[in-house]
Amino acid sequence: MAFNRKDGYWKQAKREGKRSRAAYKLEEIDQRFRLFRKGQKILELGAAPGGWMEYIATRLGPDGRVLGLDLQPIRDLPAPPCLTLVADILLPETETRIDELMPPPIDGAVSDLAPNLTGIRATDQANSIAMLEKARELVAPRLADNGFFLCKVFQGSELKPFQKRLERDFRKVVLAKPRASRKSSTEIYLVATGYAGRSRRQ
């Protein structure tokens, strides 16, 4: 079947004035796992153009905070609860900049990070896992006990080892493929809840 960028979810996003169809995937995952609550502090990695942030903001309310980080600027979101940061997750100084805007601990983190694709499958998968590994290293020490980490991954041989690494730190790690994610796409989401990394390492 031909790839159709302007499918039903794309049209729905346009009609409802949403920034991206990505928000429907997050909404579905949230309805199933009940991740977001009023007043939480949430970090989003790879957040432009801000579709997920828009959804998260409605769930957190004005007393919550969602910090969205991306290489690209994210514009015109309600502050509070939204804060934005133009930064590269792969650079070491990014961690300090995150902590200045959102001092830890945080209640949860979400990552929709997608590296620039080269078209060479093995390279794309390796780049994606390297970025995710960086995200995991960045998120874990900032999470409160019982916090969560939701991240997009691409199916391939590196997925299982990455899932296993998450299982060391979280009580529950589940794979989810929302209906709004195209069947033809290898993207899938890992939902890790019940952060217990600190106590498990002691």
Ligand SMILES: C[S@@+](CC[C@H](N)C(=O)[O-])C[C@H]1O[C@@H](n2cnc3c(N)ncnc32)[C@H](O)[C@@H]1O
């Ligand atoms: C699929 S988009 C995110 C969509 C977003 N969740 C939304 O709902 O609007 C993936 C994002 O990852 C960002 N990204 C890729 N590499 C990055 C890096 N090294 N540091 C920060 N962001 C990065 C891209 O700029 C892109 O905006």
